[in-house]
Amino acid sequence: MKKFIVISALFLSLAGCGNSVPELIDAEKSDKKLIIVTTLFPVYDFAKSVGGDMVEVTLLVPPGTEPHEYEPTASDIININNADVFAYTGGFMERWVPGILGSVTNKNLEAVNMSEGTEIVEGDPHIWLDFDHDRIMVKNIADAIVRKNPENKNYYEKNLEDLLSKIDKIDYDYKMTISLCKSKEIVYGGHYAFGYLVRKFGLGYIAAQGLSPDSEPTAKDLIELTNQVRKNSVEYIFYEELASPKVAETISNETGAEMLLLNNLESLPRDEIASGKTFIDAMYENLNNIKTGLDCK
Known part of the structure; x- marks a missing residue:
């Protein structure tokens, strides 16, 4: 029988509302893909690029939504709890993350602060708009994916190399064009x-x-x-x-x-x-x- 890891109080609060419950992530996927939940588009895209066919990536903040004031829904919290990896950009944009991570019951969840190792300007969360930061961010998500699925390490590292090459190329193109x-x-x-x-x-x-x-x-x-x-x-x-x-x-x-x-x-x-x-x-x-x-x- 399929089962879902849920946060009971939140699930019950959803059931008590007039709205239908959003689709939830199945915690026991039959295809055994790694489940990765991400917050913003750059993190989502980096995770998909590195994980390839071995991962299922979800974007929490709905497409076209301004994320600065976004607050996660109850179903978002359940999906984070059901994930193998949860990746976010850092503490300035997603200020709600520490509270969520303190409440999840999934002890095997790998939480990745993608800003780890970057040079953050106080108050500015837009770290992905520096290609030097992007190189660090993609390595951060790759390391997390490998930790969760070491048997496919070579596959992930090849995807990482391909993505880093693309970052190097666009960094060079920006430099040459702007000059x-x-x-x-x-x-x-x-x-x-x-x-x-x-x-x-x-x-x-x-x-x-x-x-x-x-x-x-x-x-x-x-x-x-x-x-x-x-x-x-x-x-x-x-x-x-x-x-x-x-x-x-x-x-x-x-x-x-x-x-x-x-x-x-x-x-x-x-x-x-x-x-x-x-x-x-x-x-x-x-x-x-x-x-x-x-x-x-």
């Missing part, structure tokens, strides 16, 4: 998500909002940013995918600057994930828009 840019400053009509990337490649960076997408710019902030765009003859202003583009639109309307997407990859739309778009794919799309926006020949 040819006439403009060296990104004007971003969203929250301050690209600090790691601009520091790595020596770019200037002006963002309309702080580290949280909920922080609204004041009228004074918008006026100053609009004046700066005019003064510097900025031709393109970037906007983010998950948040409203109204700030970028306002500046664009006032200055005539065109708008370009710069995706911080906290999440992707459901159809893009379903189509198989990877972290590397999305970062190349960002690079193409940076090439246009900063006039890189």
Whole structure:
């Protein structure tokens, strides 16, 4: 008989609600694949790339959802408890993780803080936007997968090598492209998500909002940013995918600057994930828009 490891009180609280219970992860999968639960899209994609056909990977934060203020549902907690591996980006974005890990009953759960070993800037959770960090993150998830399934170590290590090669290639492509840019400053009509990337490649960076997408710019902030765009003859202003583009639109309307997407990859739309778009794919799309926006020949 199939059985599910559950947290009883939470399951009962679900049953007492009018809504149906979301689909749960089966703790005794017949195909014996490792069950990996991840929080954000970069972690999800890295786990899939390393684990390949040997793993079943679940993304907790629904596609297209802003994750900064996300709170796990009862079914999310049950799925974490039923997993072999639970991977998250760190303590700044997923502040709820310590409480969840303190309540799970699955003593064999391998919890992976993907930021372990990275150089974190205080308060900035967007560690995956530095390729040096990505190399560490993919090794962290690979180590966890191997610990849970050592008999397939060679398979996972080959996948890791392939992924590291792709990271090396895109890192080089960013470096070469940005070295040819006439403009060296990104004007971003969203929250301050690209600090790691601009520091790595020596770019200037002006963002309309702080580290949280909920922080609204004041009228004074918008006026100053609009004046700066005019003064510097900025031709393109970037906007983010998950948040409203109204700030970028306002500046664009006032200055005539065109708008370009710069995706911080906290999440992707459901159809893009379903189509198989990877972290590397999305970062190349960002690079193409940076090439246009900063006039890189």
